[in-house]
Amino acid sequence: MTSNKNLKIKVEDLTLIFGNNKTEALKLLNKGLTKEEILKKTNCTVGVNKASFEIFEGEMFVIMGLSGSGKSTLLRCLNRLIEPTDGDVIINGRNITKESNEKLLDTRRTEMSMVFQNFGLLPHRTVLDNAAFGLEIRNEEKNSRLQKAQEALETVGLKGFENQMPSQLSGGMQQRVGLARALANNPQVLLMDEAFSALDPLIRSDMQDELLELQSKLKKTIVFITHDLDEAIKLGDRILIMKDGIIEQIGTAEDILTNPASDYVKAFVEKVDRKNIITAGSLMFKKVAACHIHKEGPKAAIHKMRDLGNDVLPVLSEDRTFLGLVWLRDCLAAEKKGEKSLSSILKSEVPSVYMHYTVEEMLPLITESRAPITVVDENTGKFLGIVTQSSLIIESTRFDKNEIIELKEKAKEQ
Secondary structure (H helix, E strand, C coil): CCCCCCEEEEEEEEEEEECCCHHHHHHHHHCCCCHHHHHHHHCCEEEEEEEEEEEECCCEEEEECCCCCCHHHHHHHHCCCCCCCEEEEEECCEEHHHCCHHHHHHHHHHCEEEECCCCCCCCCCCHHHHHCHHHHHCCCCHHHHHHHHHHHHHHCCCCCCCCCCHHHCCHHHHHHHHHHHHHHCCCCEEEEECCCCCCCHHHHHHHHHHHHHHHHHHCCEEEEEECCHHHHHHHCCEEEEEECCEEEEEECHHHHHHCCCCHHHHHHHCCCCHHHCCEHHHHCECCCCCEECCCCCHHHHHHHHHHHCCCEEEEECCCCEEEEEEEHHHHHHHHHCCCCCCHHHCECCCCEECCCCEHHHHHHHCCCCCCCEEEECCCCCEEEEEECHHHHHHHHHCCCHHHHHHHHHHHHHC
């Protein structure tokens, strides 16, 4: 999904060790000892264990895990608020782990901004002055920084609140001020550390929606930290899951739900409502027999269906554009009449979807006729595959095939 985008951040073997004997602890880590073994031998704690990943320009990259997983620590290593013990952080092709303090300070001021969980607002300053604070630190001229702060406040929906004090605002509005302060710097990379965790659930959901709307306009590179899987799924183009300082898996929400890389990830995602995440592209069967409208008639269609054990087949044009479905009963009737073409029995008013359609969007298309749902290319209409009704039912109910069979058998007995 990101192969056509420019690489923004590259992290290679990033390691952070807490304690007084880091050198020895790192040697033991390189030898393959576990976090527990290193703690016992050196009294040092491995906070981040050889993390390697890439983030692309304009991507919303979510790092998630439970408390103590190392996610916030990893984020702070990206801008060296915490100094990594080993490894590299490369931003825009520059290795910032090798930069001088002066150069690093300039990088933070011009290329990266951070939004914290606790808002971090200055209580004695107005909303406008809070939004302009980062630019003030950067020694930007007053009129210029106030204008940029004003624009940032308008971007996050706080026009008219410029002269209020932070204490006069709700939690959600205070977090918007923090976001405006970060955006006023016009950063290339926005780091958000559990930015919505302190908010009430309803306000939190609204802020997630607003962030997605902002991102659709601004196209920033955002690294977002959360412990909430639902939040990660809602926001992330890709998700990195951590446990005990180790990266367990990186992928889209769909990747992680359909192919969990470990028992930990599997347990983590098993209670997620998958219907709004799993797509036709994941469920469809690609190698599907079909009839060609100008090459095959009812007799050929009957032979194909009998060989395959099917009672329905998709019909395609010469360039594989999907035209509709034909059913076995109709083919048998047409063959009896001596018809040579499928045109008269072709059912064109049948459900078809694009690759990105979710299970939730496809479920209303299930009909009493048991017709499969055809997947076609969004731009060309060419046939890509089919989603069977049984696979939709299995996915939407989260029963496996054996459970479905058992349910059918019980229904017969009753």
